[in-house]
Amino acid sequence: MITTRIWRQLENIDWDFSEHLLGSSKAIHWYPGTFPSEVPGTLIQALSAQDDLIFDPYGGIGTTALESLRQGRRAWLVEGNPVGCIISYVSAGLLLLKSVDPSLPAILVASLRSIIESNKNDNLTVQLRIKEDNVGKDIDNILAKLIQPTPKQLYNAFSCEPNWESLAKWVEPQTLINLRKLHYSIKTTPLGNFGKLAGLVMTSAILRPASSQTQSWGHIADNVLPKSFESKDIYKLCNNWLSRTQNIIVKTQVTSSPGNEKRFWLSLHSWQKRKLPKIKPSIEVNVLLTSPPYAGAIDYTLAQRLSLYLLGHSEDNVKTLCSMEIGARRKRFLPASQANWVSDMVHALSQQVTYLSSNASLAFVLPHKDAGREAGPVGIEAYLRSIDCSKLMEVERSIRQGRARQSWTSIKKEIIQIYGF
Numbered sequence: 001m002i003t004t005r006i007w008r009q010l011e012n013i014d015w016d017f018s019e020h021l022l023g024s025s026k027a028i029h030w031y032p033g034t035f036p037s038e039v040p041g042t043l044i045q046a047l048s049a050q051d052d053l054i055f056d057p058y059g060g061i062g063t064t065a066l067e068s069l070r071q072g073r074r075a076w077l078v079e080g081n082p083v084g085c086i087i088s089y090v091s092a093g094l095l096l097l098k099s100v101d102p103s104l105p106a107i108l109v110a111s112l113r114s115i116i117e118s119n120k121n122d123n124l125t126v127q128l129r130i131k132e133d134n135v136g137k138d139i140d141n142i143l144a145k146l147i148q149p150t151p152k153q154l155y156n157a158f159s160c161e162p163n164w165e166s167l168a169k170w171v172e173p174q175t176l177i178n179l180r181k182l183h184y185s186i187k188t189t190p191l192g193n194f195g196k197l198a199g200l201v202m203t204s205a206i207l208r209p210a211s212s213q214t215q216s217w218g219h220i221a222d223n224v225l226p227k228s229f230e231s232k233d234i235y236k237l238c239n240n241w242l243s244r245t246q247n248i249i250v251k252t253q254v255t256s257s258p259g260n261e262k263r264f265w266l267s268l269h270s271w272q273k274r275k276l277p278k279i280k281p282s283i284e285v286n287v288l289l290t291s292p293p294y295a296g297a298i299d300y301t302l303a304q305r306l307s308l309y310l311l312g313h314s315e316d317n318v319k320t321l322c323s324m325e326i327g328a329r330r331k332r333f334l335p336a337s338q339a340n341w342v343s344d345m346v347h348a349l350s351q352q353v354t355y356l357s358s359n360a361s362l363a364f365v366l367p368h369k370d371a372g373r374e375a376g377p378v379g380i381e382a383y384l385r386s387i388d389c390s391k392l393m394e395v396e397r398s399i400r401q402g403r404a405r406q407s408w409t410s411i412k413k414e415i416i417q418i419y420g421f
């Protein structure tokens with residue numbers, strides 16, 4: 001329910017967010033096309049109350065979910081890209097751990113650092129703080145109460161042998177040997193399942209700079225192999241990632257959580273499949289808040305191809321995942337690509353609204369009409385009108401080039417639409 005006070009508040013916001021709001025969340029892994037956390041953060045504050053359930057059906061790396069948890073809401077994220085899923089799981093887990101016991105994320109970071117140091121010095125007798133204290137198991141037990149799936153379930157699903165053969169086309173041979181050793185250490189040391197997932201995210205995050213194709217992620221998405229190999233210091237890259245992650249955890253202000261009830265649900269699911277997501281909360285959604293993929297703008301799957309190889313995906317798997325991506329850039333020359341984008345989004349929306357409570361609010365971040373994709377917002381509005389859900393407000397935001405989401409396309413402006421029943 002949007003009161004006049006909330007309405008005025010929303011109308012007076014500078015949606016460009018040229019200033020970073022203190023205490024909001026930041027990403028621990030690169031991913032194209034994410035929105036600044038200030039966008040969902042502001043909408044969540046205005047449209048929901050403590051403990052409400054916020055649903056992002058195109059969750060990406062979890063910007064909406066993190067802001068929801070940070071502000072004491074519950075979050076449900078659905079995402080078709082396994083890399084997005086694992087990143088949001090680890091980010092959300094670190095935030096929830098902080099909300100229960102602020103010392104735990106730092107212990108995890110310190111343990112990962114000691115694995116890196118022992119690999120760097122070829123010293124396999126790692127002195128893990130986590131081993132001494134059995135903290136790895138404690139962390140898993142804490143998170144098993146707060147998150148579905150549990151760390152054990154998710155680690156079992158994601159811990160496949162990497163596709164080293166495909167990675168060898170991108171990474172210099174000795175750098176790849178070091179990566180393999182590090183991967184094996186993370187897998188076999190007593191970090192606990194969540195710690196191992198955090199280690200996978202760390203390795204995944206450094207793959208792009210560790211590869212010899214350093215021009216841009218677009219080159220990786222377009223399968224432009226490196227012309228020559230270059231050796232990279234993966235230990236330095238990992239240590240930098242750990243420092244950055246530690247800094248993010250310290251700076252993100254989070255509301256403390258009860259610690260004994262589910263706060264976060266994650267579904268690896270494509271809306272292009274006939275079936276509905278397997279994992280879902282047993283409570284109704286209060287706010288649907290999302291930024292669906294923009295037609296022909298980005299290949300989310302292909303951009304993360306190196307990380308998908310790390311998660312054990314074959315070339316064929318990568319192709320299949322890409323074919324399930326709504327609005328993927330590589331589909332832009334297909335006949336009726338924009339019409340397909342709209343109908344895919346509207347079909348998915350017809351499934352997504354079935355999880356909403358009768359007085360839920362919906363907020364979408366969509367391309368502005370100047371970006372030549374007006375059919376998307378128009379299709380969403382028409383569908384929602386047909387189920388008696390009306391548009392309450394629409395604001396514009398421009399995308400700052402400094403941290404542009406879509407600066408490689410013609411998209412420089414977006415709209416934010418808010419709907420209610």
Ligand SMILES: C[S@@+](CC[C@H](N)C(=O)[O-])C[C@H]1O[C@@H](n2cnc3c(N)ncnc32)[C@H](O)[C@@H]1O
Binds near residue numbers: 272
């Ligand atoms: C604009 S991005 C969302 C980014 C997110 N707001 C964030 O900040 O991380 C759109 C997301 O939709 C996902 N997606 C595309 N097609 C999908 C499908 N069929 N099912 C589920 N997710 C899909 C993409 O993988 C991408 O992560």
